[in-house]
Amino acid sequence: MNNQKAIDGIIAKYNGKKGALIPLLQEVQEIDRYLSKDAMRYVSEKTDVKLAQIYGVATFYTMFRLKPQGKHIIRICKGTACHVSDANSILKQLRETLQLEGDEDTTKNGIFTLMEVACLGCCSLAPVMMINDDTFGKLVPESISEILKKYK
Amino acid sequence: MNLSIKVGLGSCGLAAGAGEVYDAIEKYLAENKLNINLQKTACIGLCFEEPLMEIIANGEKSITYGQVTAAQIGDLIEAFQIGKPIPENVVLSNFMVASENENLQKQKRIVLRNCGIINPQSIEDYLARDGYKALEKSLKLERKEIIDEMKNSGLRGRGGAGFPTGLKWEFAYNAQNDKKYIVCNADEGDPGAFMDRSVLEGDPHSVIEGMIIGAFAIGADEGYIYCRAEYPLAIRHLKKAIVDAEAEGFLGDNILGTNFKFKLHIKEGAGAFVCGEETALMASIEGERGMPRIRPPFPAQSGLWSKPTNINNVETLANIAWIILNGASEYKKYGTEDSPGTKVFALAGKIKNSGLIEVPMGIPLKDVIYGVGGGMKTEKPFKGVQLGGPSGGCVPASLLDTTVDYASINKTGAIMGSGGMVVMDTGTCMVDVAKFFLDFTQKESCGKCTFCRIGTKRMLEILTKITEGKGKIEDLQKLEELSENIIKGSLCGLGQTAPNPVLTTMKYFKEEYLEHIKEKKCSAGVCVALQKYEIIADKCIGCTVCAKKCPVNAISGEVKKVHFINQTECIKCGICFDVCKFNAINKS
Ligand SMILES: Cc1cc2nc3c(=O)[nH]c(=O)nc-3n(C[C@H](O)[C@H](O)[C@H](O)COP(=O)(O)O)c2cc1C
Ligand code: FES
Numbered sequence: 001m002n003n004q005k006a007i008d009g010i011i012a013k014y015n016g017k018k019g020a021l022i023p024l025l026q027e028v029q030e031i032d033r034y035l036s037k038d039a040m041r042y043v044s045e046k047t048d049v050k051l052a053q054i055y056g057v058a059t060f061y062t063m064f065r066l067k068p069q070g071k072h073i074i075r076i077c078k079g080t081a082c083h084v085s086d087a088n089s090i091l092k093q094l095r096e097t098l099q100l101e102g103d104e105d106t107t108k109n110g111i112f113t114l115m116e117v118a119c120l121g122c123c124s125l126a127p128v129m130m131i132n133d134d135t136f137g138k139l140v141p142e143s144i145s146e147i148l149k150k151y152k
Numbered sequence: 153m154n155l156s157i158k159v160g161l162g163s164c165g166l167a168a169g170a171g172e173v174y175d176a177i178e179k180y181l182a183e184n185k186l187n188i189n190l191q192k193t194a195c196i197g198l199c200f201e202e203p204l205m206e207i208i209a210n211g212e213k214s215i216t217y218g219q220v221t222a223a224q225i226g227d228l229i230e231a232f233q234i235g236k237p238i239p240e241n242v243v244l245s246n247f248m249v250a251s252e253n254e255n256l257q258k259q260k261r262i263v264l265r266n267c268g269i270i271n272p273q274s275i276e277d278y279l280a281r282d283g284y285k286a287l288e289k290s291l292k293l294e295r296k297e298i299i300d301e302m303k304n305s306g307l308r309g310r311g312g313a314g315f316p317t318g319l320k321w322e323f324a325y326n327a328q329n330d331k332k333y334i335v336c337n338a339d340e341g342d343p344g345a346f347m348d349r350s351v352l353e354g355d356p357h358s359v360i361e362g363m364i365i366g367a368f369a370i371g372a373d374e375g376y377i378y379c380r381a382e383y384p385l386a387i388r389h390l391k392k393a394i395v396d397a398e399a400e401g402f403l404g405d406n407i408l409g410t411n412f413k414f415k416l417h418i419k420e421g422a423g424a425f426v427c428g429e430e431t432a433l434m435a436s437i438e439g440e441r442g443m444p445r446i447r448p449p450f451p452a453q454s455g456l457w458s459k460p461t462n463i464n465n466v467e468t469l470a471n472i473a474w475i476i477l478n479g480a481s482e483y484k485k486y487g488t489e490d491s492p493g494t495k496v497f498a499l500a501g502k503i504k505n506s507g508l509i510e511v512p513m514g515i516p517l518k519d520v521i522y523g524v525g526g527g528m529k530t531e532k533p534f535k536g537v538q539l540g541g542p543s544g545g546c547v548p549a550s551l552l553d554t555t556v557d558y559a560s561i562n563k564t565g566a567i568m569g570s571g572g573m574v575v576m577d578t579g580t581c582m583v584d585v586a587k588f589f590l591d592f593t594q595k596e597s598c599g600k601c602t603f604c605r606i607g608t609k610r611m612l613e614i615l616t617k618i619t620e621g622k623g624k625i626e627d628l629q630k631l632e633e634l635s636e637n638i639i640k641g642s643l644c645g646l647g648q649t650a651p652n653p654v655l656t657t658m659k660y661f662k663e664e665y666l667e668h669i670k671e672k673k674c675s676a677g678v679c680v681a682l683q684k685y686e687i688i689a690d691k692c693i694g695c696t697v698c699a700k701k702c703p704v705n706a707i708s709g710e711v712k713k714v715h716f717i718n719q720t721e722c723i724k725c726g727i728c729f730d731v732c733k734f735n736a737i738n739k740s
Contacts, residue, residue: 061423064422080344080589122199123572
């Protein structure tokens with residue numbers, strides 16, 4: 001594994017701090033933008049936290065991603081306000097435009113990963129999606145391809 | 153004339169394009185060498201009118217324009233300068249006709265007192281509006297006096313359950329330990345609610361001040377704000393506010409020259425609804441899976457790292473400084489005997505004025521929706537309003553006289569919850585809504601209790617069957633039985649309340665369930681499997697496009713002849729409907 005140095009640095013930073021496992025894993029995740037099995041195993045070896053515990057935490061929270069991610073993360077809101085404002089048609093359009101099949105969530109060229117989330121807190125602009133840190137509201141299916149063009 | 157301009161840069165404003173508006177103003181001012189003070193503020197609650205721009209002359213005359221675009225700003229500013237302000241799109245003003253003046257007058261803003269008015273990143277702005285004066289006052293009081301004031305105010309926790317805050321503080325105060333914690337619950341998990349986000353983005357110091365006062369009262373020297381990671385802007389504003397408060401001596405050692413010390417940390421959530429539940433939240437701060445623990449012991453005896461801990465919601469804490477400064481009796485002038493004060497609601501869904509409002513408790517739901525909320529967004533009539541998110545329920549039109557207070561709302565089978573109000577019209581299918589919530593709770597169940605883990609899944613399966621037209625009449629009874637058992641057999645509020653959305657929709661919208669089961673019909677036209685696509689013979693010209701695009705070859709017909717959809721093969725994907733250029737497909 002080629003990230004050992006970076007991970008060592010993160011472990012050192014949190015050494016001895018209580019309740020550090022989640023922020024530690026969040027930082028480790030930032031290196032590759034997902035948590036690989038190797039990375040989790042390495043953290044376990046270096047910290048004496050049992051691998052089962054690390055894996056338990058990583059699978060419990062949706063922020064932890066266990067598969068390689070696309071360059072841009074699209075979060076489509078499936079909260080109540082968006083649901084009643086037909087977020088499903090936006091989701092359908094996104095999956096079509098990104099040519100995602102079955103339960104795929106990352107495009108074949110690795111540019112986009114699509115995630116469904118519950119509420120982005122912009123319910124008054126439903127339906128809403130976020131690409132990286134940018135929020136887009138009052139979406140209609142026709143607006144999707146135009147928005148996606150801005151991201152390469 | 154001394155001019156200043158404010159732009160609302162909360163998450164909602166940014167999503168509506170306020171960032172571009174702000175940049176355009178900055179550029180316009182620079183290019184025209186105008187000496188106008190440009191300021192940032194957050195959300196004033198009129199989210200449906202975003203982006204918002206306020207122009208103020210000499211700190212007095214003010215106009216707020218709604219739905220501002222970058223292209224307009226030059227005209228708006230110029231017209232204002234020459235004393236002939238443009239009268240269109242004025243949403244608020246103290247000297248012009250404005251569409252939302254009345255909307256704001258109907259509200260009573262205690263929690264939102266600074267939101268949309270101050271620059272949330274400026275501690276000076278907060279101080280200029282009596283910021284940290286309540287802390288100063290509190291530090292001169294006996295700790296017990298603060299707790300008594302809270303008890304007298306009757307403030308009830310705004311996180312959902314409505315537990316009296318003063319009483320909760322007293323439990324923590326009475327706990328004997330040299331280490332205690334205070335925690336702010338900013339996990340805001342209800343999908344469709346954004347009160348806490350707006351307060352944290354718009355007035356972070358009010359929450360921090362509430363926490364410091366609480367910490368002093370109960371005897372805590374360390375605190376955590378647990379904020380969901382989906383709110384990056386709120387986290388940024390909080391971080392800045394903490395640094396500034398430390399620099400001013402409101403946090404840290406020897407606060408305001410006393411020997412009271414308090415250290416505040418931020419913990420970012422990692423995405424799990426159940427972590428809004430207080431014991432799960434504490435497990436998460438400790439770095440574990442966020443699984444609820446058995447109570448008792450209650451957090452006031454044994455909470456974070458087994459130390460006495462007091463946990464309060466964001467909105468609860470934002471009330472504290474106001475109460476200390478203005479007094480419990482002033483607070484009690486608003487609201488009802490049982491539910492004093494005000495409540496912030498996030499209006500969303502099919503309502504015209506979607507956004508954030510704060511009203512006195514005890515006001516009828518009707519006045520919230522048709523008064524402050526401005527009524528329905530489209531011509532479709534009102535059907536129900538969902539209160540309390542996944543733990544709450546849908547209140548029908550016949551109960552709109554219900555007043556907004558804890559007891560009255562509980563009577564309907566819904567709950568006050570944290571303040572999300574999602575308004576639904578006749579285009580919403582109530583069975584689908586129930587299914588939506590069960591899908592949510594089923595995914596978010598932490599899995600500890602069998603009934604919650606498996607029971608919600610079984611309920612979801614039944615609801616899915618019904619929405620696909622495969623439901624049986626016995627299913628309704630099964631749903632009721634499962635609900636009863638899940639409520640009884642779950643440890644925490646997630647499971648105990650998960651069946652509420654199903655129970656309330658079955659109670660108030662039974663005919664919709666029966667329609668799906670008996671007639672295989674969804675009047676709202678939402679349930680995909682119950683839709684029917686047919687070709688209108690008069691309009692079809694036989695262009696063959698639909699037949700070519702149909703993914704399952706369910707459409708047949710020759711060129712230039714009327715086509716036909718085979719209903720048994722049709723998967724209701726709707727592609728034919730979308731691609732037909734002649735409106736020759738009927739969807740029912
Ligand atoms: C499943 C579940 C989710 C909850 N989510 C939240 C939440 O997002 N925010 C919140 O303040 N309280 C939430 N609560 C309520 C908390 O457990 C707790 O009662 C509250 O934070 C106490 O603060 P208060 O007394 O100021 O209301 C939730 C409870 C349950 C059972
Ligand atoms: S429900 Fe979609 S942003 Fe809140």
